[in-house]
Amino acid sequence: MKRYSMFAVAREGLNYHLGWGRAWRNPAPKKKYDVIIVGAGGHGLATAYYLGKNYGIRNVAIIEKGWLGGGNTGRNTTIIRSNYLQDPSAAIYEKARSLYETLSQDLNYNVMFSPRGLLMLAQTHHEVRGYRRTVYANNLQGVTTEWIGPERVKQIVPIMNIHGPRYPVLGALYQARGGTARHDAVAWGYARACSDMGMDIIQQCEVTGIRQVNGKVTGVDTTKGSIDCDKLGLVVAGHTSVLADMGGFRLPIESLALQALVSEPIKPCMDVVVMANTVHGYMSQSDKGEMVIGGGTDGFNNYTQRGSWHHVEETVRALVETFPMISRLKMLRQWGGIVDMTGDRSPILSKTPLGNCFVNCGWGTGGFKSIPGSGWAMAELMARGEPGPLTEEFSMYRFREGKFIDESVAAGVAH
Numbered sequence: 026m027k028r029y030s031m032f033a034v035a036r037e038g039l040n041y042h043l044g045w046g047r048a049w050r051n052p053a054p055k056k057k058y059d060v061i062i063v064g065a066g067g068h069g070l071a072t073a074y075y076l077g078k079n080y081g082i083r084n085v086a087i088i089e090k091g092w093l094g095g096g097n098t099g100r101n102t103t104i105i106r107s108n109y110l111q112d113p114s115a116a117i118y119e120k121a122r123s124l125y126e127t128l129s130q131d132l133n134y135n136v137m138f139s140p141r142g143l144l145m146l147a148q149t150h151h152e153v154r155g156y157r158r159t160v161y162a163n164n165l166q167g168v169t170t171e172w173i174g175p176e177r178v179k180q181i182v183p184i185m186n187i188h189g190p191r192y193p194v195l196g197a198l199y200q201a202r203g204g205t206a207r208h209d210a211v212a213w214g215y216a217r218a219c220s221d222m223g224m225d226i227i228q229q230c231e232v233t234g235i236r237q238v239n240g241k242v243t244g245v246d247t248t249k250g251s252i253d254c255d256k257l258g259l260v261v262a263g264h265t266s267v268l269a270d271m272g273g274f275r276l277p278i279e280s281l282a283l284q285a286l287v288s289e290p291i292k293p294c295m296d297v298v299v300m301a302n303t304v305h306g307y308m309s310q311s312d313k314g315e316m317v318i319g320g321g322t323d324g325f326n327n328y329t330q331r332g333s334w335h336h337v338e339e340t341v342r343a344l345v346e347t348f349p350m351i352s353r354l355k356m357l358r359q360w361g362g363i364v365d366m367t368g369d370r371s372p373i374l375s376k377t378p379l380g381n382c383f384v385n386c387g388w389g390t391g392g393f394k395s396i397p398g399s400g401w402a403m404a405e406l407m408a409r410g411e412p413g414p415l416t417e418e419f420s421m422y423r424f425r426e427g428k429f430i431d432e433s434v435a436a437g438v439a440h
């Protein structure tokens with residue numbers, strides 16, 4: 026693989042950019058792999074990458090029914106933070122956030138990580154208490170966050186109206202190293218690195234069945250034929266229940282559409298990410314100048330991977346008191362993705378009742394930020410066959426045992 030660098034750009038510039046190779050290969054599937062990962066979203070690709078990088082397991086196929094990064098990974102609003110309440114969550118999200126800091130160098134691919142700072146607004150007294158508690162918890166967990174008052178919020182975001190009248194800003198939970206990254210680039214960077222390690226990314230190939238003998242996985246049936254494997258990882262977000270059904274087990278997952286929209290591009294006016302969870306809305310400004318806006322999930326289960334008009338109205342209505350300027354913006358486009366929600370709003374990284382079959386799902390509305398940490402932890406789980414420190418609390422069996430990791434405040438609305 027040709028390394029990307031300033032010198033490579035200069036060299037190719039002199040050569041009319043004719044010398045760049047393809048970023049990843051497009052191979053036909055082999056008969057058998059050591060590991061098959063279903064789903065070439067960020068989590069599937071990161072799992073494969075760390076299997077190769079950390080454990081030397083490189084005879085790996087990543088099977089994708091559409092195009093890589095075409096699921097939620099390419100549809101999200103790219104918020105990165107680790108200010109969660111519970112210890113297991115803070116550990117895995119902070120691992121991910123810290124990996125993001127050097128991901129561009131690690132992958133030799135610019136993922137445009139921008140730790141521009143992130144504010145979660147408190148607009149009710151209940152939220153003030155909740156976020157203050159989270160700041161105390163974060164400080165104990167080694168996650169750097171702080172509580173700031175309304176005047177400081179106004180200083181950081183001058184375009185904000187902090188006086189209400191309905192939802193005045195009473196303060197905010199501030200994570201200075203939270204921010205955003207370019208979502209497609211994260212998928213593309215991992216894909217390029219996986220392909221470079223000799224792994225096969227097989228796109229336009231749907232998994233239609235899971236084969237097993239004596240309670241152990243032996244391979245998958247796909248639209249490109251049957252492929253054998255020793256270990257199988259299901260990393261398909263909103264389609265997890267469908268794949269689990271093929272494996273003969275059930276998961277406590279609900280699939281819902283989550284939508285977002287962007288405005289026309291405008292001059293730079295806000296250099297942090299702002300989340301307003303009471304009113305169900307959040308906003309940041311992309312490098313192109315568009316205001317990137319999102320809200321809550323649809324109120325009913327569905328697999329509708331597209332936007333709807335009522336959502337634009339609901340989300341903009343929620344934010345317009347705090348950001349009056351958006352009433353004058355034209356909205357450019359909207360879209361949706363299918364997110365996988367668990368009851369405690371925490372993910373599942375787990376062994377399953379089917380031998381050598383592992384599942385990584387339940388990231389719901391907030392799994393972009395966790396991609397590197399999730400891949401790191403899932404690779405450990407799959408390589409060792411047993412959970413490690415980052416995954417032991419995230420077993421699918423916690424729902425049977427009542428050991429919930431309740432993040433309904435940190436993750437129910439917030440992404």
Ligand SMILES: Cc1cc2nc3c(=O)[nH]c(=O)nc-3n(C[C@H](O)[C@H](O)[C@H](O)COP(=O)(O)OP(=O)(O)OC[C@H]3O[C@@H](n4cnc5c(N)ncnc54)[C@H](O)[C@@H]3O)c2cc1C
Pocket residue numbers: 063064065066067068069088089090091092093094095096097098099100101102103104105230231232233260261262263264268283284285319360361362363364388389390391392393394395440
């Ligand atoms: C509108 C929206 C906004 C969001 N905002 C944020 C945010 O700001 N911050 C944040 O942290 N998170 C956010 N999220 C959540 C985040 O996008 C997801 O949690 C994350 O991308 C999940 O990644 P994944 O790799 O698990 O899933 P995906 O990227 O969805 O990848 C799963 C892949 O599996 C494939 N697949 C499914 N079934 C099969 C099959 N049978 N055979 C083969 N392949 C199959 C799919 O085609 C898909 O490509 C948002 C999500 C949406 C929809």
